[in-house]
Amino acid sequence: MSCTCCQGQMIGLHHIGVRTTDLAKTQAFYTDxxxxxxxxRVSLPQPNGTATEIAFVRLGTLTLELIQPADLTQVEKETGMVQHVAIAVKGIDGIVEKLKAKGVAFRTEEPVNNEPLNAKLIFFTGAAGETLELFEDL
Incomplete structure (x- = not known):
């Protein structure tokens, strides 16, 4: 039970942040x-005169914040604890074929049936090196 009067309420996932050294390339990967x-698209000025560049992209209810820090060395230093981002799909086999035609390399040749999860899934790597998963409930 949650109180919504004075203590606030957590209502769900807002977005997932993905750091990148090349915002244009990463944004193009997600959109194109x-x-x-x-x-x-937001530019956050930093005290040293540089700026952190941010783009928000969405697909259905999934929102990603693509972040290019002003100091690009921060991308590798602060990787955080996000292991992967899973994108809910319908018709996974067709989507995999479309993405292969666009040059996406998957970690397995075909989606895998995961019986414990009652799902079909496949992993690949995004433009910023992030691990992505296509996930279809069966």
Whole structure:
């Protein structure tokens, strides 16, 4: 039970942040290859006169914050604890074929049936080196 009056309420996932050293390349991967929509672009000025560049992209209810830090060395230093981002799909086999045609290399040749999860899934790597998963509930 949660109180919504004075203590606030956690209501769900807002977005997942993905760091990158090349925002344009990463944004193009998500929009042109995976079909996400870019809906917000922000430049956050830093005290040293540089700026952290951010683009928000979404697909259905999944929102990603693509972050290019002003100091690009921070990308590898602060990898965080996100192991992968799973994208819910319907018709995984057709999507895999479309993405292969666009040059996406998957970690396995075909989606794998995962009986314990009652799902079909496949992993690949995004433009910023992030691990992505296509996940279809069976």
């Amino acid at each position: 290859v995976l079909g996400f929509e870019m809906f917000k």
